[in-house]
Amino acid sequence: MKVSIYGAGRVGVSVAFSLLHYSIVDKIVMVDIDKNRSIGEAMDLLHASGVFKYCNIYAGDPSDIIDSDFVVITAGRAQRPGETRLDLLIDNVKIIKSISEDIKKYAKDSIVINITNPVDVLTYLIWEFTEFDPRKIIGTGTTLDTLRLRTLLAQQCGVSSASIHAYIIGEHGDSEFMPLSSATIGGVLLRDYCADCDMKAEGSSTCLDFEKIVEEVRTAAYKIIEKKGATNLAIGAITAKLIDSIWKNEKRVWTPSVLIDDVYIGFPAVLGRNGVEKIVKLKLADEEQELLEHSKSVIRKAIEEIKKVLETKNSPLDRISGT
Template sequence: MRWSDIKSSESSVFTPKKITVVGAGNVGATAAFLAAQKELADIVLIDVVEGVPQGKALDMYESSPIQRFDSSVIGTNDYADTADSDLVIITAGIARKPGMSRNDLLSINAGIVAEVTRNIVAHSPNCILLVVTNPLDAMVYTALKVSGFPKHRVIGMAGVLDAARMRAFIADELQVSINNVHAFVLGGHGDTMVPLPRYSTVAGIPITELLPDERVQAICERTADGGAEIVRLLKTGSAFYAPGASVVQMAEAIIRDNKRILPCCAYLEGEYGVDGYYLGVPCKLGAGGLEAIVELDLTEDEQRDLSRSLEAVAELVKAVDALRLY
């Protein structure tokens, strides 16, 4: 039997979506693999280290017959291969090590994110940027300033991860299906994040009605410490499975125009009384990127905690501005 090429005028009608993942470390590679498995788009994995993105991409692609996905996966060190990406996930940067706060990462990672953003914009001027690099709130601000993109095309991944951790802890505490649990976390991605127990539910029932105050408080504290807890356990690295899955959930909502309401790091211009900063808030994600911000009615205590979180973010932004990267 012979395979013959059949020429058709329709063969080039469909152009698959293209997602670039910048950074072939644990977070980036996990995100690339999950996005390929979901067949969200063709995937480009780029990194400055020669051979690493190529090797990981080839390994992923060789899993496709087993995992049954048709997305192509390529690795590269050349930004030209990322041209015309629809969505770009930025994970490049150094990971947090034991004893380091997210703030300690700022000067190094800000420079990396700025350089990455310039390269991406040069080759994909119409893409949507999803930033994962820490300290998140300052890094997504850096990407916004360097790119010159409108705010709906520059979004940070934080709240999805923080809420996922909170959901996991709630499900474990109550011994219920994770599918019945929903949670919301506002504010900066770090120690000052603001978990919202009133808006965190099990089958629609607020956890404040299912658990005593001290257990609710313990869950909130563990959520805020979630990343640091994993760093302490790993000793030589930081979390990557949950962060990778979190940013892919955001990517899926955008690529498939799902209009999902997810907690994301968005640039605020008056919402929640905040102007000119990125902060974690409920967002609607769709084909346009950030399509709406949902404003919740907060109690005085919640608003106070959010203001405290904003103060921490503002300090990071001030430090980034001082670097004069844009």
């Protein structure tokens, strides 16, 4: 299996290093505008591969992504402290457009996984730029947010996260939310599980403050960026697991950014060798459906705004790229 990774920064390297642990990749190509950096990181990763299954890892040019089974996109300007993901949009679209042209030229049969933020908007644009089957274009969406949610619930409930089926859906950003009506632990609705918990306060119907937990998930990236400058380890791990799961055709349900109606958005979907095999039809409560529609509108608005920029001569995109 061959994986090409655009971006040899912390996220790209974390994806590559995490992939080595699964011992399924035969070749990894690191592509970065800073060739020296990509060469150095590739050498370091190659030496690490001796602990795992041997994997040929090298720094390449766009033409080297040919015959890739997966192309992972991590390239883009880093998110700054206090900055929303949508603030990144103008700076990152030009980069994404160039990468999309490379993929269309050299790796048209690959499954493309986008990590670069704002992930939902940029994944939509990758789909438009490449004109690929939308089942083969996915974003990491709310997979990491869902992982964060289950980790926090496991911590507080004293239950393995593997036994928790709760999702964060919507925009990977400020309008994301947890559909509590479908969240379960061991097949029991989360609300009912918590109502039967010995740890709940007297007179309380639940042992958890769900809104507080979701807010902690929603703001986790901002806190990590403030402390260390970037989020990289968890997103690297979850992306590698996505690739492992897809390659093995496990048909597991994840919450990637997938095409629903006219936007890409984080939502439960079955992933297999063909990419998106099926969108899971969650039965949302009325208020949850309203939150989902609001989240769609946030993404849709950003897409419309960037399309106007793309159609404008002497746009910020031209000035950023120097063209």
